[in-house]
Amino acid sequence: xxxxxxxxxxxxxxxxxxxxxxxxxxxxxxxxxxxxxxxxxxxxxxxxxxxxxxxxxxxxxxxxxxxxxxxxxxxxxxxxxxxxxxxxxxxxxxxxxxxxxxxxxxxxxxxxxxxxxxxxxxxxxxxxxxxxxxxxxxxxxxxxxxxxxxxxxxxxxxxxxxxxxxxxxxxxxxxxxxxxxxxxxxxxxxxxxxxxxxxxxxxxxxx
Ligand SMILES: Cc1cc2nc3c(=O)[nH]c(=O)nc-3n(C[C@H](O)[C@H](O)[C@H](O)COP(=O)(O)O)c2cc1C
Numbered sequence: 255x256x257x258x259x260x261x262x263x264x265x266x267x268x269x270x271x272x273x274x275x276x277x278x279x280x281x282x283x284x285x286x287x288x289x290x291x292x293x294x295x296x297x298x299x300x301x302x303x304x305x306x307x308x309x310x311x312x313x314x315x316x317x318x319x320x321x322x323x324x325x326x327x328x329x330x331x332x333x334x335x336x337x338x339x340x341x342x343x344x345x346x347x348x349x350x351x352x353x354x355x356x357x358x359x360x361x362x363x364x365x366x367x368x369x370x371x372x373x374x375x376x377x378x379x380x381x382x383x384x385x386x387x388x389x390x391x392x393x394x395x396x397x398x399x400x401x402x403x404x405x406x407x408x409x410x411x412x413x414x415x416x417x418x419x420x421x422x423x424x425x426x427x428x429x430x431x432x433x434x435x436x437x438x439x440x441x442x443x444x445x446x447x448x449x450x451x452x453x454x455x456x457x458x459x460x461x
Contacts, residue, residue: 256434263456266428266439270348273341274308274315284341285348290317290419292328292335292354300338301325306366306418313423313443315350318366321358321417322383329354329419337421345431352421359413366418373402378412429461436461 259265277285291300307316315337319325329335333355339348357363380394393400426441438461444454 256432260430260432260437263439263441266430267426267441269346270426270428271308271310273339273344273346273348274305275310277305277339278308284343285339289338290325290335290421291338292325292332294328294332297328299325299328315352315421315423316366317419317421318370319417319419320378320380320384320415321356322385322415324385326356326417329356335421347429347431349427349429350421350423351425352423355420355422357418357420358416362420363413363416363418367413367416370416372406372409375409375412376400376402376404378415379404379409380415383415427459 257265257269259269273283273285277283280286286305287302288305289300290303291298293299303317303319305315306318307314333353335352335354337350337352339350340346376395376399379399382388382394386394388394398404424443428437428439428441430437438459440455440457440459441453442455442457444452
């Protein structure tokens with residue numbers, strides 16, 4: 255028997271957001287670590303990030319990063335990006351085209367930083383930013399930091415480097431692999447329509 259979302263736009267959207275919402279809470283969800291792709295015409299780059307928030311009403315996906323990362327500069331020159339998800343067990347791929355806002359030292363980052371645990375804070379305590387060249391192989395951290403030997407107060411220094419990237423979805427593409435026949439659908443959101451969740455177009459595509 256085919257799942258409810260096999261050939262039904264509403265069920266597909268329901269399933270996509272169920273999977274995204276679950277990924278934020280569930281460490282073993284395969285949707286938890288999407289590839290985030292950004293850049294410009296000559297220099298595109300993808301990397302794995304951790305999905306930290308999803309909000310269907312605001313068509314929002316969110317992850318954290320270091321302000322010194324190369325992708326921040328890239329996003330400042332071109333805020334259009336893509337997020338790519340695949341769940342091997344569900345056989346579902348989701349491709350999101352997004353527009354990004356980089357948050358640094360504002361209300362959004364404050365809220366997320368408070369909820370960032372002691373262990374995760376370590377990432378933001380490196381002296382030199384991600385991608386800095388080094389003479390030797392290194393984490394960039396002093397040994398005591400690498401060993402999580404820092405106080406809560408010392409971890410607060412990481413806030414200087416902490417950013418929250420908010421990704422507003424412009425379109426979603428769905429691919430479901432099934433022995434009886436794959437199914438592929440595209441959902442485009444409208445900018446000026448009343449509801450943030452209104453689609454201007456839903457289309458079936460040949461997989
Ligand atoms: C499982 C996993 C989770 C990661 N999560 C994040 C993340 O949430 N944010 C982030 O900026 N980098 C994350 N990274 C590191 C990036 O993939 C990348 O190496 C780093 O951001 C530096 O590259 P960039 O500055 O070009 O983005 C993660 C890597 C892995 C393997």
